[in-house]
Amino acid sequence: QGATYVGNFSFRNEDDLIGDIAFSRDGTQLFVAGSRNDRIYKYEQNDLDFYKSPTNATMLLGSATIYLIDETFTNAGATLSVSDYSISNLPNGLTPILTVSDDGFSATLTLSGSATSNANVDGLIFTFENTAFTGNDASIFNNVTSFNSGFTVDFQDITWDGFSWNNGTGPIPTSSAIINGDYTIENETTFEATDLTVNSPAVLTIEGSGNMELSGLLLNNSNILMEPFSFVEIGTDLFNFGSIIAQSGSTLITYEGNDFSGNVEIQRNTRYADGKYSFVSTPVEQNSSVTGSDLGAHVYKYDEAASSDPDALSRWVDASSEELVPGRGYTQANKQLLVFEGTPNSGTINYTASATNDGYHMVGNPYPAAIDVDAFIDANATTTETIYIWDDNGSDTGRGANSDYIVATKSGATDNGDPDVSRWNGHIGSMQGFFIQMDGSAGTVTFTEDMRVSGNNADANFYRTSDNSKPLARINLTNEEGLFKQAVIAWNESVSDTELAKGYDGKVFSTTGTDMLYTMKGEHALAIQTITRNREVIPLTYQVEKAGVYTIQVNLEEAQGQLLYLRDKHSDETINLNSGSYSFNTNAGQFTDRFELVTNSRVLGLDEYEIQVYAHEQTVYISMPEGEERTFQLLSLGGQQLLTQKLDGSAQIQTNLPSGVYIVTDGEQSHKIILK
Numbered sequence: 001q002g003a004t005y006v007g008n009f010s011f012r013n014e015d016d017l018i019g020d021i022a023f024s025r026d027g028t029q030l031f032v033a034g035s036r037n038d039r040i041y042k043y044e045q046n047d048l049d050f051y052k053s054p055t056n057a058t059m060l061l062g063s064a065t066i067y068l069i070d071e072t073f074t075n076a077g078a079t080l081s082v083s084d085y086s087i088s089n090l091p092n093g094l095t096p097i098l099t100v101s102d103d104g105f106s107a108t109l110t111l112s113g114s115a116t117s118n119a120n121v122d123g124l125i126f127t128f129e130n131t132a133f134t135g136n137d138a139s140i141f142n143n144v145t146s147f148n149s150g151f152t153v154d155f156q157d158i159t160w161d162g163f164s165w166n167n168g169t170g171p172i173p174t175s176s177a178i179i180n181g182d183y184t185i186e187n188e189t190t191f192e193a194t195d196l197t198v199n200s201p202a203v204l205t206i207e208g209s210g211n212m213e214l215s216g217l218l219l220n221n222s223n224i225l226m227e228p229f230s231f232v233e234i235g236t237d238l239f240n241f242g243s244i245i246a247q248s249g250s251t252l253i254t255y256e257g258n259d260f261s262g263n264v265e266i267q268r269n270t271r272y273a274d275g276k277y278s279f280v281s282t283p284v285e286q287n288s289s290v291t292g293s294d295l296g297a298h299v300y301k302y303d304e305a306a307s308s309d310p311d312a313l314s315r316w317v318d319a320s321s322e323e324l325v326p327g328r329g330y331t332q333a334n335k336q337l338l339v340f341e342g343t344p345n346s347g348t349i350n351y352t353a354s355a356t357n358d359g360y361h362m363v364g365n366p367y368p369a370a371i372d373v374d375a376f377i378d379a380n381a382t383t384t385e386t387i388y389i390w391d392d393n394g395s396d397t398g399r400g401a402n403s404d405y406i407v408a409t410k411s412g413a414t415d416n417g418d419p420d421v422s423r424w425n426g427h428i429g430s431m432q433g434f435f436i437q438m439d440g441s442a443g444t445v446t447f448t449e450d451m452r453v454s455g456n457n458a459d460a461n462f463y464r465t466s467d468n469s470k471p472l473a474r475i476n477l478t479n480e481e482g483l484f485k486q487a488v489i490a491w492n493e494s495v496s497d498t499e500l501a502k503g504y505d506g507k508v509f510s511t512t513g514t515d516m517l518y519t520m521k522g523e524h525a526l527a528i529q530t531i532t533r534n535r536e537v538i539p540l541t542y543q544v545e546k547a548g549v550y551t552i553q554v555n556l557e558e559a560q561g562q563l564l565y566l567r568d569k570h571s572d573e574t575i576n577l578n579s580g581s582y583s584f585n586t587n588a589g590q591f592t593d594r595f596e597l598v599t600n601s602r603v604l605g606l607d608e609y610e611i612q613v614y615a616h617e618q619t620v621y622i623s624m625p626e627g628e629e630r631t632f633q634l635l636s637l638g639g640q641q642l643l644t645q646k647l648d649g650s651a652q653i654q655t656n657l658p659s660g661v662y663i664v665t666d667g668e669q670s671h672k673i674i675l676k
Contacts, residue, residue, distance in 0.1 A: 064108070064109045065106050065107070065108045065109070066098075066106060066107050066108075066109070066126075067105065067106045068104075068105050068106065068133075071133055071134070071135050071137075072103070072104030072105055072133070072134045072135075073098075073100045073104050073105075073106075073107050073132060073133060073134070074100070074104075074131065074132060074133065074134055075100050076100050076101065076102055076103065076104035077100065077101070077102045078099075078100060079097055079098060079099050079100065080098040080099075080100055080107055080132060081131075083129070083131070084128065084129050084131050084132035085098065085126060085127060085128045085129065085132055086126075086127045087124050087125065087126055087127075088125045088127065089121055089123075089124060089125050090111070090121070090124065091121060093113050094111045094112070094113045095111065095112050095113045096109060096110075096111055097109070097110050097111070097112060104134065109124075157176070157177070157178050158170065158171045158175055158176070158177045158178070159177070159178045159179075159180060160177070160178070160179045160180060160181060160183050160202075161180050161181050162180065162181015162182055162183075162202070163181065170191075171191075171192070171193040171194075172192070172193075173192040173193065173194075173213075173215065174194060175193060175194060176193055176194045176195035176196065176197075176216065177193045177195075177196050177197070178196075178197045178198075178199065179196070179197070179198045179199065179202050179204055180199050180202055181202050182202055182203045182204075182205075183202065183203075183204050183205070184204075184205045184206075184207060184210075185204075185205070185206045185207060185210040185211070185212055185230075186207050186210055187207045187208055187209045187210055188209050188210070189210055189211070190210075190211040190212075190213060191206075191210075191211065191212045191213070192213050192214075192215075193214055193215075193216075194214065194215050194216035195214065195216035195217050195218070195219070196212075196214055196216075196217075196218050196219070197219040197220075197221070198218075198219070198220045198221060198222045198223075198224060198242070199221050199222055200221050200222040200242065201222060202222045202223070203222065203223045203224075203225065204220075204222070204223070204224045204225070205224075205225045205227065206224075206225070206226050206227060206230040206231075206232060206250075207227050207230060208227045208228050208229035208230055208249075209229045209230070210227075210230050210231075211230070211231045211232075211233075211454075212230075212231070212232045212233070213231075213232075213233045214233065214234050214235055214236075215235040215236075216235055216236050216237075217234070217235075217236045217237040217238065217239065217258075218234050218237075218238050218239070218240075219239045219241075220238075220239065220240045220241065220242045220243075220244060220262075221241050221242050222242045222243075223242055223243045223244075224242070224243070224244045224245070225245050225247070226244075226245065226246040226247055226250040226252065227247055227250065228247050228248060228249035228250055229249055229250065230247075230250045230251070231250070231251045231253075231454045232246075232250070232251070232252050232253070233253040233454075234252075234253070234254050234255075234258075235255065236255075236258045236259075237258045237259040237260065238254060238258070238259075238260050238261070238262075238264075239259070239260075239261045239262065240260075240261060240262030240263065240264060241261070241262055242262075243265070244262075244264045244265065245264075245265045245267070246264060246265065246266045246267065246368055247267050248267045248268045248269040248337070249269075250368075251368065251369045251370065251430070251454055252264070252266070252344055252368040252369060253346075253367075253368075253369050253452055253454075254344050254346045255346050255347075255449065256346045256347030256348070256449065257347070258346075260343050263284075263341045263342050263343070264284075264341070264342070264343070264344055264368075265339060265340070265341050266283045266284065266339075266340045266341075266344065266368045266430075266431075267337060267338065267339050267340075268280070268283075268337075268338045268340075268430065268431045269336055269337055269338075270332070270335075270336050270338065271336075276333060277298065277331050277332070277333050277390060278331070278332055278333070278390070278433075279329050279330070279331060279362065279364065279389070279390045279432070279433025279434060280295060280329070280330055280331075280332055280338060280364060280431050280432070280433050281324075281326070281327065281328060281329050281330065281363070281364020281365060281366055281431050281432070281433050282324035282325070282326055282340055282345075282364075282366065282431070283326075283340055283344060283345055283366060283367060283368040283430055283431050284326075284340045284341065284342030284343055284344060284345060285326065285342055285343045285344075285345060286323055286324065286325055286326060287323070287342055288323060289341070289342070290323065290324050290340060290341070290342055291320075291321060291322060291323055291324060292319040292320040292321060292322050292324060292330065293320055293321060294324070294338065294339070294340065295320075295324075295330060295332035295335065295338060296332045296333055296334045296335025296338075297332070297333050297334040297335070298331055298332060298333040298334070299318070299319050299320040299330055299331060299332050300316040300317060300318060300319055300330065300331045301316075301317050301319040301322075301328060301329070301330055301362065302315055302316060302317070302329070302360070302361065302362035302435075303315055303317050304354060304355075304356060304357050304358060304359060304360050304361060305354050305356035305357065307357070308357050310357070310358055310360070310510060310512075311510075311512065316331070326345050326349050326366035327349040327350065327351035327363055327364065327366045327445070327447060328351060328362070328363060328364060329362035329363050329364035329433030329434060329435075330362075330364070330433060331362075331433075338431070340431075344367070344368050345366045345367055345368070346367070346449060347449060348446060348447065348448050348449070349366045349367075349446070349447040349448075350444050350445070350446055350447075351363050351444065351445040351446075351447075352442075352444055353436075353438050353442060353443055353444065353445050354438075354442050355438040355440060355441050355442045355443075358437065359437050359438030359439070359440070359442075360435055360436070360437050360438075361435065361436055361437075361438070361445065362433055362434070362435050363433070363434065363435075363436055363445050364431065364432060364433040364434065365428045365429065365430055365431060365432045365433075365447065366447055367430060367447070367449075367452055368430050368431075369430055369452040369453065369454070370427040370428060370429050370430055370452070370453050371427060371428050371447065371451040371452055371453065372426070372427055372451055372452075372453050373387065373408055373410065373426055373427060373428060374410045374426075375448075375450065375451040376428065376447070376451055377409070377410055377503050378503070379446055379448060379451065380436070380445055380446060381439075381502075382438060382439055382441070382443035382444070382445075383436045383437060383438055383439055383443075383445065384436070384437045384438075384439050384502065384507065385409065385410075385439075385502040385503035386407060386408070386409050386436075386437070386503075386505075386506040386507060386528075387407075387408045387409075387428070387434045387435065387436055388405040388406070388407055388408075388434060388435035388436070388437075388509045389405060389406040389408065389413075389428075389432070389434045389435075390404060390405055390406075390433075390434075390435075391404055391405065391406045404513075405435070405509040407488075407506040407507075407508065407509070407527035407528055408506065408528075409503055409504050409505065409506040409528050409530070410503045410504055411470055411472060411488070411490035411492065411504045411505075411506075411528055411530045412470060412472045412488055412490055412528065412558075413488070413528070414474075414486045414487065414488050414506075414527050414528065415474065415484075415486050427453060435509065437507075439502075470490055470491075470492070470558075471490065471491040471558065471559055471560040471561075471562055471614060471616075472488055472489065472490040472491070472558050472559065473488070473489045473490075473554055473555065473556050473558070473559045473562060473564055474486055474487075474488055474554065474555040474558075475487045475488070475489065475517065475519075475540070475552065475553075475554050475564070475577075475597065476517075476552070476553045476554070476555065477515075477517040477542055477550060477551070477552055478550070478551050478553065479548060479549065479550045479551065480549070483515055483544075483550075485515055485516060485517040485542075486517065486527075487517045487518050487519050487526070487527060487528075487529070487540070488506075488527065488528040488529070489519065489529055489530075489531065489538065489564070489597065490504070490528060490529070490530040490531070491530070491531060491532065491533060491562060491614075491616075492504060492530050492531075492532070493532050493533065493616060495530045495531070495532060497521075497531055497532055497534060497535040498521070498522060499521075499522070500521065500522070500524050501530050504528075504530035505521060505524065505526050505528060505529055505530055506526060506527050506528035507524060507525060507526055507527065508525050508526065508527045509527075511525050511543075513543065514543070514544075514545040515543065515544055515545055516541075516542065516543040517540070517541070517542050517543075518540075518541055519538050519539060519540055519541070519597065520538070520539040520540075520541060520592075521538075525541065531599075533562075533599075533614075533621070535599065536598060536599050536600045537596050537597070537598055537599075538596065538597040538598075538599070539592070539593075539595075539596055539597075540566075540595040540596060540597050541590065541591065541592045541595075542586075542590075542591055542594075542595070543589070543590040543591070544586060544588055544589070545588055546588055547585075547586065547587045547588045548585070548586070549583055549584070549585050549586075550583070550584060550586060551581050551582065551583045551584075552566060552577070552581065552582045552584070552595070553577070553581035553582075554566075554577040554578070554581075556578060559614075560614045560615055560672070560673055560674055561612055561613040561614035561615075561621075561671045561672075561673060562599070562612070562614055563576075563578045563599065563612055564577045564578065564597055564598070564599060565577060565578075565597070565598040565599075566582055566595060566596070566597060566598070567595065567596045567597075567598055568582070568584065568594060568595060569593065569594055569595070569596065570594050571584075574598075611623065611624045611630075611666065611669060612624075613664045613671035613673060614671075614673060615662075615673035615674060615675055617675070617676055618654060618655050618656060618657070618675055618676075619652055619653070619654055619655070620634065620652070620653040620654075620655060620664060620673060620675075621650075621651075621652055621653075622647060622650060622651050622652075622653065622664070623650045624647065624649065624650055625649075626648070626649040626650070627648060627649065628648065628649075629646065629647070629648045630646070630647055630648075630666045631644065631645070631646045631647075631666065631667070632644070632645055632646075632647060632664055632665070632666050633664070633665055633666075633667075634653075634655070634662055634663070634664055635662065635663040635664075635665065636662060636663075637660075637661055637662070637663065642657065642662070643655065655675060657675055658675075659674075659675060659676040660674070660675060661673070661674055662674075662675060
């Protein structure tokens with residue numbers, strides 16, 4: 001009885017024109033002869049469709065023998081000299097060996113080495129010299145010195161059977177592989193191949209910090225588990241006829257324009273399982289089976305055009321029954337583990353943003369991979385180049401405040417909770433929702449594949465660098481009831497000290513919060529202010545809901561030698577924040593003219609003038625009183641002396657050292673700097 005195949009099948013990636021087609025006797029294999037490449041392509045059938053067979057992998061077995069009549073090879077019983085012959089179309093990396101029989105009438109070809117290409121060769125072309133034969137005449141081969149032997153080099157698949165690789169070592173980056181038994185890519189190891197096939201009942205596990213990088217396709221007929229911190233990159237097609245689960249914190253990178261079959265399950269742990277809000281987005285392509293109901297309770301999108309009042313609840317639109325749109329951000333609560341199934345987002349994702357009122361929009365990272373903040377900001381110049389990430393401090397008990405947003409720019413980010421814990425790592429995690437603001441006009445917010453990074457996607461960073469190499473100071477406002485608000489001062493010699501520096505200065509989300517701390521640059525209220533080393537006085541504003549005692553303290557761990565002083569104009573006090581904090585009594589309300597931050601002690605008229613040491617790229621800056629002679633040494637962290645210089649005033653010292661952390665000391669004080 002004949003079989004019937006009904007469906008759509010694309011041959012376009014292999015050839016432009018079909019020459020002929022044929023099926024195997026049982027109908028499970030399809031053979032297509034192309035016209036452009038003069039090749040025959042083989043396709044396998046499963047329950048759903050036909051799919052292209054992966055290319056064979058690199059491993060050569062067997063040999064081939066050449067027989068002579070009325071003539072013999074030289075070097076009978078030994079190997080034929082390499083100067084007597086050549087084979088022009090061997091795969092690179094393979095060395096031929098012709099072993100002559102004892103009687104000289106035949107020579108057996110074997111190949112040694114490891115091929116850099118796994119493409120099969122249809123016919124080896126030999127060229128023999130006269131010296132290859134005892135009759136000293138190569139014309140015995142059909143009266144020519146070169147001929148197509150008809151010998152083929154057919155690469156055998158590199159296969160894992162659950163216990164070992166059949167070639168002893170496994171695949172290399174230019175070969176493909178088949179996994180037929182359980183296999184684990186262990187922590188801190190990388191598995192590289194072109195194509196990979198996983199067959200049932202095998203389970204492929206990529207452990208945390210394990211990497212799988214495929215330049216070709218993945219064909220999964222079984223089960224693949226990506227554990228937290230793992231990384232998987234698929235260069236071309238993905239055919240999933242089994243199960244692929246990307247656990248929360250893992251990274252999956254696929255590319256636009258490649259074929260995809262089946263669904264991938266992508267998980268994400270939000271920070272909360274209770275009534276507190278998280279901002280999230282979908283990592284899979286829009287489809288009717290992925291809706292707001294998958295996110296839990298209190299699912300809303302944000303519409304800035306709905307009201308001119310930025311605090312109006314009408315801006316928050318119920319999205320619980322809507323299809324989730326890649327690139328848009330959504331609120332959710334009461335569900336910590338989110339599970340999405342579908343085709344992972346790849347390619348460019350655009351979000352159309354209005355500017356009817358203030359231009360604020362809630363968007364979200366649409367990829368199952370973290371994206372780099374600097375790359376996102378650089379690609380979206382039509383925004384204010386600042387992002388706002390919700391860090392819930394109590395919306396389960398009442399409506400959250402605008403001051404609950406973490407603010408991030410290319411200079412760094414504010415912290416918004418425990419002063420000893422920073423969740424910001426310079427990246428926006430997979431499925432992370434956040435706010436942006438359009439810079440005065442409508443436009444497009446764009447996410448691109450090249451923003452994606454490997455790793456940097458852990459649950460602990462879902463929402464917000466202690467390893468930040470940019471000099472910055474964190475000014476904290478606290479009280480005994482647990483209040484914590486923060487403003488950031490960063491240093492960058494390329495910005496303006498009088499005008500807003502897009503991408504580096506970050507405005508507060510709103511100045512209507514109940515408890516706030518921010519600095520001013522002109523008329524701009526900034527959560528993050530980036531200045532040059534020439535800026536000496538910075539107005540500091542605070543706003544508190546309750547009267548009482550509050551404390552201002554500065555964290556200089558990332559300041560790279562920069563110092564800050566606080567001037568209280570009400571009490572006429574000057575406080576060295578570098579060595580202590582300052583507590584003060586205040587009424588409730590907003591206070592714009594009480595405090596100033598000062599970067600230079602001379603402005604304050606202080607007798608003391610501490611030596612300041614900091615670095616920018618490969619330049620070391622030393623600021624010190626004129627006429628005071630000191631000898632400075634630049635040391636490695638291991639104590640090795642790299643440079644010595646005697647100074648009697650402020651100076652700039654140019655270095656040419658590897659990027660890293662160093663120590664500058666004058667014998668009395670030591671300063672840690674970062675060169676890059």
